Amino acid sequence: GAVVSQHPSWVICKSGTSVKIECRSLDFQATTMFWYRQFPKQSLMLMATSNEGSKATYEQGVEKDKFLINHASLTLSTLTVTSAHPEDSSFYICSAGGGQNTFGSGTRLTVV
């Protein structure tokens, strides 16, 4: 079945630095990728929708300048957390649109 590869699986960074998370569709083309965020012991909340070749659509309350999304090709979408702060520590996970049911394995970000 369809596989979405997400890297890194975990990252620790210092406050003020930026972190890039990648999601690749391995055996199919994903024109749309969804990015979710999960706080400890909470559900997943949609952050933004990335579309290949166009600007991402952000959910209400999500800072687009802080969470930069790039979907430069049909197999790669990236989420960059810029100037990270401890409150950005969370579990980030992507999923491909277009009827696929596959999620990436997730990235646990810890900002110290």
Next chain:
Amino acid sequence: GDSVTQMEGPVTLSEEAFLTINCTYTATGYPSLFWYVQYPGEGLQLLLKATKADDKGSNKGFEATYRKETTSFHLEKGSVQVSDSAVYFCALRDNYGQNFVFGPGTRLSVLP
């Protein structure tokens, strides 16, 4: 907007007990319904799904039936194992293949 409600956890059961996790949804149209499982420290794995009314999804002894009349998709398993301990998320997605809407998740602990 669309929403998913799940029974609150945590749920603690003894091995071989019967499991039910209730899930109800609110949606326009006819969404597809899913159960995802998240093991500690890992991403989401699709457990089962149903795409239309009266469909029954099943996998690994778990099953759920899409009940349009009660807008429900309850998860059941006849005999749980310790290895079933995880967080279970009920989710829906509209038929345009857009993003998932998740329930809050139910943490299941199975004791030996």
